[in-house]
Amino acid sequence: MNTLRRSADFLFLALLLGVLIAFFSGMSDHFWSMQTVNTVANRIPPLALAAMGMTFVLIAGGIDLSIGSVAALAGAVFGWLVVDRGVSVPVATLAALGAGALCGSANGALVNWMRMPSFIVTLGLLEGARGLAYLATDSQTKYLGERLGALQATVPGLGLSVAFLLAVAGVLVAHFVITRMVFGRHVIAVGTNEEAARLVGLSPGKVRMTVFVLSGLVAAAAGLCQVSRLGAADPNAGAGLELSAIAAAVIGGTSLMGGRGSMLATFVGVLIIATLEAGLAHLGASEPVKRVVTGAVIVCAVAAEAARSRWMARWLNRSGN
Amino acid sequence: MGEPRLKATGLKKAFGQNLVLRGLDLEVAPGEIHALIGGNGAGKSTLSKILAGLAPADAGIVTLDGEPYAVASRQAAQARGVVMVLQELSVIPTLSVAENLFLNALPARAGIVDRARLHERAATALRLVGLASLEPSLPAGALGVGQQQLVEIAAGLAQQCRVLILDEPTAALSGAEANVLFGLLRELRAAGTSVLYISHRLEEISQLADRVSVLRDGQLVATLPAATPRAQLIQLMAGTTVQLGSTARNSVKARPALRVLDLHAGQAVRGVSLDVSCGEIVGLGGLVGAGRTELLRAIYGADRRTAGRTLLGDDTVDFAPRAPADAVRRGIAYVPEDRKQHGIFAPLAVRFNAALMRLPVRRGLAGWIDRVAERRASTRLLEEMQVRYADLEQPLAELSGGNQQKIVIGRWLPCQASLWLLDEPTRGVDVAARQGIYDLLRRIADAGAGLLVASSDYEELAALCDRVLVLSHGQVTGSFTRETLNPRDFMTACFAGIAPTGDPN
Numbered sequence: 140m141n142t143l144r145r146s147a148d149f150l151f152l153a154l155l156l157g158v159l160i161a162f163f164s165g166m167s168d169h170f171w172s173m174q175t176v177n178t179v180a181n182r183i184p185p186l187a188l189a190a191m192g193m194t195f196v197l198i199a200g201g202i203d204l205s206i207g208s209v210a211a212l213a214g215a216v217f218g219w220l221v222v223d224r225g226v227s228v229p230v231a232t233l234a235a236l237g238a239g240a241l242c243g244s245a246n247g248a249l250v251n252w253m254r255m256p257s258f259i260v261t262l263g264l265l266e267g268a269r270g271l272a273y274l275a276t277d278s279q280t281k282y283l284g285e286r287l288g289a290l291q292a293t294v295p296g297l298g299l300s301v302a303f304l305l306a307v308a309g310v311l312v313a314h315f316v317i318t319r320m321v322f323g324r325h326v327i328a329v330g331t332n333e334e335a336a337r338l339v340g341l342s343p344g345k346v347r348m349t350v351f352v353l354s355g356l357v358a359a360a361a362g363l364c365q366v367s368r369l370g371a372a373d374p375n376a377g378a379g380l381e382l383s384a385i386a387a388a389v390i391g392g393t394s395l396m397g398g399r400g401s402m403l404a405t406f407v408g409v410l411i412i413a414t415l416e417a418g419l420a421h422l423g424a425s426e427p428v429k430r431v432v433t434g435a436v437i438v439c440a441v442a443a444e445a446a447r448s449r450w451m452a453r454w455l456n457r458s459g460n
Numbered sequence: 461m462g463e464p465r466l467k468a469t470g471l472k473k474a475f476g477q478n479l480v481l482r483g484l485d486l487e488v489a490p491g492e493i494h495a496l497i498g499g500n501g502a503g504k505s506t507l508s509k510i511l512a513g514l515a516p517a518d519a520g521i522v523t524l525d526g527e528p529y530a531v532a533s534r535q536a537a538q539a540r541g542v543v544m545v546l547q548e549l550s551v552i553p554t555l556s557v558a559e560n561l562f563l564n565a566l567p568a569r570a571g572i573v574d575r576a577r578l579h580e581r582a583a584t585a586l587r588l589v590g591l592a593s594l595e596p597s598l599p600a601g602a603l604g605v606g607q608q609q610l611v612e613i614a615a616g617l618a619q620q621c622r623v624l625i626l627d628e629p630t631a632a633l634s635g636a637e638a639n640v641l642f643g644l645l646r647e648l649r650a651a652g653t654s655v656l657y658i659s660h661r662l663e664e665i666s667q668l669a670d671r672v673s674v675l676r677d678g679q680l681v682a683t684l685p686a687a688t689p690r691a692q693l694i695q696l697m698a699g700t701t702v703q704l705g706s707t708a709r710n711s712v713k714a715r716p717a718l719r720v721l722d723l724h725a726g727q728a729v730r731g732v733s734l735d736v737s738c739g740e741i742v743g744l745g746g747l748v749g750a751g752r753t754e755l756l757r758a759i760y761g762a763d764r765r766t767a768g769r770t771l772l773g774d775d776t777v778d779f780a781p782r783a784p785a786d787a788v789r790r791g792i793a794y795v796p797e798d799r800k801q802h803g804i805f806a807p808l809a810v811r812f813n814a815a816l817m818r819l820p821v822r823r824g825l826a827g828w829i830d831r832v833a834e835r836r837a838s839t840r841l842l843e844e845m846q847v848r849y850a851d852l853e854q855p856l857a858e859l860s861g862g863n864q865q866k867i868v869i870g871r872w873l874p875c876q877a878s879l880w881l882l883d884e885p886t887r888g889v890d891v892a893a894r895q896g897i898y899d900l901l902r903r904i905a906d907a908g909a910g911l912l913v914a915s916s917d918y919e920e921l922a923a924l925c926d927r928v929l930v931l932s933h934g935q936v937t938g939s940f941t942r943e944t945l946n947p948r949d950f951m952t953a954c955f956a957g958i959a960p961t962g963d964p965n
Binding site for chain 1: 760762783784785787788789794796801802803804805806807808812816817819821827828829831871
């Protein structure tokens with residue numbers, strides 16, 4: 140019965156996505172086309188990666204507000220190394236990912252050692268990493284052309300980009316880590332009841348550190364995806380990415396109190412947000428209108444999900460025995 | 461007897477597939493103390509939650525003084541004069557004692573709290589529960605657990621009530637505090653209030669109550685005079701004859717499991733030395749606040765020690781754990797006192813809780829859980845511990861406290877620990893299931909582990925332990941064998957170490 144409850148959560152999300160697609164298809168004859176699919180698929184990778192990292196941190200009972208700035212910093216490091224220093228692309232890629240991991244470990248270390256709430260620590264890095272991104276690029280956009288173009292190349296026969304497939308693969312791996320691996324159980328345990336986790340011999344500090352490093356790393360990967368799509372490293376990139384990532388996770392049913400969340404559901408949340416953006420753009424909605432509608436849909440999606448799960452619990456209670 | 465104060469007929473309640481109340485009947489007379497006893501999952505807590513408006517019944521009728529009574533919230537129940545003091549503490553630690561007492565009825569003028577009136581009323585309520593010396597403006601978090609419990613009871617009494625429901629009120633109280641409570645309940649009875657009193661402590665019931673109702677499997681078995689012999693009550697609760705007798709013990713092997721030398725931990729533990737041999741169960745008795753919990757936590761590495769040494773097994777080097785993880789690696793198991801805060805992952809599946817300590821991993825794939833083996837291992841563990849549950853995937857919070865406790869203990873079994881530290885292992889567990897836990901602990905000892913068991917229950921220590929040490933004020937003040945243990949000397953030892961305040965040591 141509890142399995143039924145969980146699959147119903149997921150079905151509901153898929154239904155919501157279906158309703159959105161049907162709605163936009165009805166409003167515009169040209170919405171349901173391969174081109175739209177491509178647009179959505181190519182916009183997704185940065186958000187999908189960022190939301191995956193965010194879901195990890197949320198399940199562990201923390202929050203990472205720095206991912207948008209870390210994404211920008213990673214792009215900036217990449218641009219600076221390649222354009223100003225003449226470093227090769229693979230080395231610069233590693234350096235950018237390293238910068239992300241370093242940011243994550245700084246978050247983890249401060250939360251662990253200073254016993255500060257992750258909200259505050261990562262809020263600090265949201266500012267700090269953005270500043271570093273400006274310093275690294277001298278506040279200039281670094282044009283890179285096709286140097287990271289490989290990520291945008293479409294895979295023959297699928298029509299989807301390499302970046303998209305990498306992001307999907309990342310989400311799947313993360314899903315299995317949470318549901319099928321010992322480390323995932325430890326993340327859930329720490330997020331649910333940190334003191335109980337410590338008293339059965341787990342190390343909440345290590346779990347938290349790992350999760351923040353992971354979040355920094357995938358934020359950097361998200362930044363590189365953005366660089367590759369734009370063909371440039373923009374120190375302003377990724378602004379608000381953390382909030383979209385939180386929105387996707389929350390639409391997917393991840394708890395902000397820790398202990399509960401699903402990578403696949405977060406990914407459907409990402410699809411919902413991306414579909415909404417593409418659909419509204421298709422209808423010619425202005426930027427302000429887009430934001431109002433997106434905000435409303437986020438709140439409605441979470442409210443509808445809460446109502447549905449309450450209703451279903453009552454229904455199961457009445458008929459389930 | 462006239463019309464009953466409270467009458468329930470055919471009450472039914474299910475949580476998921478788990479049928480908790482199966483047509484329960486109950487009658488409580490006006491102005492009586494009515495005790496409610498029964499095993500884990502017998503339906504005591506569920507019944508009291510329904511009466512207090514915390515959970516709706518699925519079927520059945522309740523009347524209060526002859527009028528239909530069905531409430532949807534705690535506030536609605538209180539408006540009808542039915543007040544429940546919760547078993548789990550719900551004091552808000554950052555608010556003052558007075559604010560906690562009157563949180564739902566703060567005296568205010570234009571939205572501004574009238575502090576003078578609040579503190580005056582709080583002082584009256586506190587005097588009722590024997591806490592007259594307590595400053596109402598103190599933050600509630602600064603109080604000990606026993607005092608917090610008394611504050612909760614005072615909060616319940618601060619309102620006019622026809623029926624007062626108490627669920628295990630003395631679990632966290634010292635003997636003196638409990639006596640204050642009993643006196644208070646007798647006064648209430650004299651004033652015409654009915655008290656529904658849930659407890660596992662049968663001696664309290666014979667002392668305090670007028671009548672006792674025995675529940676089993678969600679139904680009323682019998683309502684009897686409280687003077688009914690306890691053997692008969694236990695038998696009614698269990699359904700079969702249960703003897704709460706001493707467990708058989710093997711000769712104690714001489715190899716040490718743990719040696720503690722002059723251990724200090726802050727002000728709570730002040731120079732404790734003791735040893736536990738393999739195959740031996742050593743009890744730790746003492747009053748609330750004597751330092752038993754702190755001693756176990758210091759040995760386990762949950763709290764920092766300030767001085768002293770602990771040696772494991774035949775070791776000659778100090779085992780100084782920096783965190784519980786170190787202790788677990790060395791084969792120490794720990795069962796905490798506060799199950800809800802420190803023991804369980806309440807919203808997570810029963811399976812998750814049962815299997816967490818030893819997750820079966822697929823060979824060749826590092827950290828990849830074999831979920832079939834995990835389910836099989838959890839099922840086996842739950843069967844072995846005789847846990848009542850509906851579904852492996854059901855949240856642990858849906859199980860009764862005693863069944864949760866069985867999992868908290870049982871999940872360590874696959875670790876094959878050589879030293880067990882147990883803090884109040886049967887708190888909130890009914891008499892019949894207690895015996896099961898005692899038998900289990902004895903089997904663990906017979907398999908060669910050493911056990912150190914802290915308990916506030918003298919009978920438990922007497923029934924379970926090979927030796928009993930008494931802590932008082934952070935020091936060992938008594939040491940008894942099975943032969944020398946007796947209530948009078950035990951009590952004397954409990955009060956022996958209480959030094960005058962201001963003692964520099």
